[in-house]
Amino acid sequence: LRDQVKFMFETLSLADASPSFVANSAVIYFDKSVIDWKVIAGAWLKDRRQLEAQCLRACFDKVMDPIMTFLKEECSRYN
Structure with missing residues (x-):
């Protein structure tokens, strides 16, 4: 991939992420109650x-x- 290509992933947990993926990524954490x-x-x-x-x-x-609103009311994994 070119240097200009960036990927962003949103996840509820890193439980299934491989160690090499996490080590080669910039992880930014935002708690949903803060921001x-x-x-x-x-x-x-x-x-x-x-x-x-x-x-x-x-x-x-x-x-x-x-x-x-839909996510909060209808998606149990989001809550």
């Missing part, structure tokens, strides 16, 4: 062009709260 999606999205959007950020923020605002 929510709006803070993470806002920080990411700061690096976008203004028009792009406005468009993405509108999309996030429209879909993320319903998605988070």
Whole structure:
């Protein structure tokens, strides 16, 4: 893969991750009680062009709260 390619994984646990995967990764941990999606999205959007950020923020605002509500109410592994 090229140096410009980055992957991001979100997981509830590293229990099934291989030691080599974890050792070769940068692990960032956010407890869901400390930070929510709006803070993470806002920080990411700061690096976008203004028009792009406005468009993405509108999309996030429209879909993320319903998605988070669905996950909390309907997905037992998320709770």
